[in-house]
Amino acid sequence: MSNTIGIRFQVTTFGESHGSVVGAIVDGCPSRLPLSASDIQSQLDRRRPGQSVLTTSRNERDQVRILSGVDQGLTLGSPIALVVDNTDSRSVDYQAIQTIPRPSHADLTYRLKYGLTAASGGGRSGARETIGRVAAGAVAEKFLAVKFGVQIVAWVSAVGEREAPDMTGEAITRDQVDATAVRCPHAQTAREMAALIEAAKKDGDSVGGIIACVCRNVPPGWGEPVFDKLSALLARAMLSIPAAKGFEIGAGFAGARGRGSEQNDMFVLKEGRLGTRTNRSGGIQGGISNGEPLVFRVAFKPTATIAREQETVDYAGRPVKLRAQGRHDPCVLPRAVPIVEAMAALVLADCGIQNAECRM
Amino acid sequence: MSNTIGIRFQVTTFGESHGSVVGAIVDGCPSRLPLSASDIQSQLDRRRPGQSVLTTSRNERDQVRILSGVDQGLTLGSPIALVVDNTDSRSVDYQAIQTIPRPSHADLTYRLKYGLTAASGGGRSGARETIGRVAAGAVAEKFLAVKFGVQIVAWVSAVGEREAPDMTGEAITRDQVDATAVRCPHAQTAREMAALIEAAKKDGDSVGGIIACVCRNVPPGWGEPVFDKLSALLARAMLSIPAAKGFEIGAGFAGARGRGSEQNDMFVLKEGRLGTRTNRSGGIQGGISNGEPLVFRVAFKPTATIAREQETVDYAGRPVKLRAQGRHDPCVLPRAVPIVEAMAALVLADCGIQNAECRM
């Protein structure tokens, strides 16, 4: 396994869905950063289950405790240990999966790799693993905000076939995002998305979607070509999120259909610095931030756990009909918003620190 | 900069477009692997410029030399140094860019980060940097083929708005791919793609597109959750390629529009192992290979360098009209095919080695 991300701002997550705790260690956070549990709790609250009818009914308060690395409200420069208790695990719900690998879940692959049917409910592949990411990401975000003024805002831009208009050019705030349970700042689309999710839920089914993310005030120069291009690190961070299946930066896949004369971003003078008139590059050129907002999108598949009957086979290869009993989200998108923001923050904090000494 | 990729099969590339050489060091390749320059040369030949009217007229033979790590046709376990000479660099073509940052190029960001207008022609951000990747990737591919029987084949699946039917389910060979200069195995689409590229070239313009890649015989269990999920590592590797703007695995963005009941891959018994009836997961579940073929796509933007006049500004912010003079590809896709294959091979070789000792 590889549960550490980052080179200089380095985060290690731990804990299984149905063990006693989940958490993260943040190593490399500069000292003297003001930090309290409430800085972290706000993002955990946005991630936690049970926020609305659109999400799983698993009930976790997800209160974070800071076990080390902070003293008298300031980071010490030492590892920051963050822990959240698991209080509502019901492993009984998951007994069936000891004999039947759930389709499009990690049950089979974990068993093939590690030689045992790990902890029930997915262990490390379940959604609770992302708590450590969100907690650590909140530390990164605080660092980025205090030191550089970086602002990161993600939202649900598509659910199933319902897609919101492109709002990446607007200065969307988290308040606007949180105005609807589905976390789409475009009110009309948000209503339609919610209806779509509820319809899927009623059918015992699930839906996928897309999250858009914009990072403002990222200083130019971040990203370490050639292999640690900022776009490459973001892609890796996003695809490491459970259920993520696609990533695109700037114009992405749509831009691949166009011509250079339409897609190039012309330079203009902006408040004393060179900026670009358009931002089809998504704020990154040659793998390095150019001072424009970072803009990217992440595609999530529909939740694999569904209440509808599925014709599959058990570990012995015998045909079975499987109908999920555990609690689950009909659509992970609303709760994935703070996870996307967290992963973006982790990448940016690491790049920001690495950029410090790139030239004489 | 960060010019090293991989943890156990570790590759470092070096060399500027207009310096004397480009190359790579491969560290961590197991000893006793049969390896000769010809194993590497074949992929370099597929990458090199001047192969057809569809590509740049820059003329490089790109002959690789193995400077270390191989003795009497076998790898030694020590670092394999691979070098290719730059023989046709014409830095004179690139004088204009000393004063004008080319739109959607890395000129400005490199200057902002490193404090100098690096070498002309892009230095490390130019296409020649990928020679080191392709050379090292060929070593990884040899290792994967000999040790595990892995086969990697990529092709151009879209150029501009012209998209080939999905052929990822067929056992496409490199011969089929190379049957057309545009490297699309679907003959009718290939003709239309070629026409589209030639039209763009005539207009002094460029086009983008998509490359599909399939990796067969990847053993189950590869990939290191949670952050080094196989899908995450592939995403990072692909987005580190110049001009790459998007990545999707399996059903990707399209799958995000569907429902769980349509997108899940049901298990079936296949020759004594559990396989899946469909492969919307793209061969990866929970970040770990499941024994099905890996299937992913990479989006490339249109070449930023175009002969058409662009209204931009120089480094001083003064409006200028820029018309590129250097040689360039109207479409990078055909030459990017071996690069995508190389990056896939680098990721897989590293994962294969890391998987060796994951359980008692």
Next chain:
Amino acid sequence: MSNTIGIRFQVTTFGESHGSVVGAIVDGCPSRLPLSASDIQSQLDRRRPGQSVLTTSRNERDQVRILSGVDQGLTLGSPIALVVDNTDSRSVDYQAIQTIPRPSHADLTYRLKYGLTAASGGGRSGARETIGRVAAGAVAEKFLAVKFGVQIVAWVSAVGEREAPDMTGEAITRDQVDATAVRCPHAQTAREMAALIEAAKKDGDSVGGIIACVCRNVPPGWGEPVFDKLSALLARAMLSIPAAKGFEIGAGFAGARGRGSEQNDMFVLKEGRLGTRTNRSGGIQGGISNGEPLVFRVAFKPTATIAREQETVDYAGRPVKLRAQGRHDPCVLPRAVPIVEAMAALVLADCGIQNAECRM
């Protein structure tokens, strides 16, 4: 800060001396290894304070809890989180050090680096940080014992000027080591060492010493030249222990005084393999284990905290007389024995895993 060691068997420690907990995350331990808290507790008990009159009177039970990574007595392959509560921290003892940097302590350097007078009592530089090492090391040791039969035994070979005869050629057991409070298996020397420590204690002073360590049954082939030579990794691991000031492998510094004809180890046939008649190399040649026992020594300086008055200056540079009030060990050596063993285990577990796929 950098609180992670290892590439494939990777350990991150966390927690300050006077915070609520100390602990470690072990990532990369193979799945299906039998593991329980008692495997870990035995080494923590050997490390904990208050074992005898020779050690600090700080009273900590140091009971380890396994928070993740183990289910039904087997490792899952996921990160193993280990936590020990701090129950007897008395930060009041350490008030003086807010204004006066203790000589030969890390107070000043931490303040210069991190910009604050961290947590009292040394924070991360204090002895309690080593709990995470010992806990993680016990996991590594279990893995090494079960998988390879590796046995690691360290002991106190010198205290001050009192040095035991060389016993590295004998199969010393931990029982023999623990037979005396000073942890020297040579009974007569042990008595003299104890007297020497007690004399120093009575004088309000402290003494240093040397720990010898032997690792048996290490398979040949471990170590990754050229920079991760086994000897180099051991040196780094040992010098990372608080108060460690020197490391030597095999004949070490004494061997540097000899001639090649005396120092070379001649090969002989041993039970079907090539072994060496002598072991001046300490089990490593060219940075790779050769199948003979690993033999190395670590020098520790005298405890910096002493009760005798020291003429030094405060942070403002004003002359002061400092007399330590906190509890402290007059000699760290007896308690450092399990720490040295732990660090050796961490290095070996990582090398053993890395060696798995070095050749075809």
Next chain:
Amino acid sequence: MSNTIGIRFQVTTFGESHGSVVGAIVDGCPSRLPLSASDIQSQLDRRRPGQSVLTTSRNERDQVRILSGVDQGLTLGSPIALVVDNTDSRSVDYQAIQTIPRPSHADLTYRLKYGLTAASGGGRSGARETIGRVAAGAVAEKFLAVKFGVQIVAWVSAVGEREAPDMTGEAITRDQVDATAVRCPHAQTAREMAALIEAAKKDGDSVGGIIACVCRNVPPGWGEPVFDKLSALLARAMLSIPAAKGFEIGAGFAGARGRGSEQNDMFVLKEGRLGTRTNRSGGIQGGISNGEPLVFRVAFKPTATIAREQETVDYAGRPVKLRAQGRHDPCVLPRAVPIVEAMAALVLADCGIQNAECRM
């Protein structure tokens, strides 16, 4: 194999003793550093064979070529490729070792690990591998000198039983060191050392010794506890040098014999900063530089290759008498001086860069 050292100032070496080249890639060197081949050549000249009767007669000019990363006398921020040709390899000298592993050499361990009797003459374990280190170290040294004023000077402090007085408190220069062929700045001892080496040579034997190294003007705050303590990184770097068997910092092993009241370094006010009256810590406390000179020593075993007959066994275990025919140094110490300096520079450059962003 692991041929890369450093996290941010990262060096990869490559090339076998008897292949066509040896060299190094330096990645992470800040841009805009003035750098030319002559900066590097001077240290290579100090390392190269054939400098005096005290060293091997192998004749290599060891001229370095900079293949990338430098343009118009300035570093670009991109990887700096450094190559030196092997011009005097005589693999014929080494035929015997195909059947007989040389005692205390890496022949057997390489064969056990990599499954083949690598290149003759040691391949990667031979002395020529250190050329890459010295070349890369010279780049690090230039960076450290220009950016921080760091000065690194090593010398031979002991040969066999002949030990020079401690001169680490004096500001020894490289000119003083190079005044004698043996590279000991204490003239009387240097003469005796030379006699001792010549006597060993005449006997077909070899001698070991100790190198002392002092690094001045290292800013306080360098080193990343807990595992990347500056002392730990130096220990690892030094023990990675061929034939190195021991490392000590400051008072080291001798200090372990003393009492705390004698060994502690009292603080004093020095030109506006807190310094220490004595420097038994060797410039490092808690793993972090304190502003005093770094002082450490490295023990080297006698050259394993000797002309005297050795009674050993061949790979089949049959008793043989071996008498080395190849050229070799009767004492590696004089040529190891620039290697020790190079490894110190690599560690310091990496720590200096990492220290840049440790606090708000």
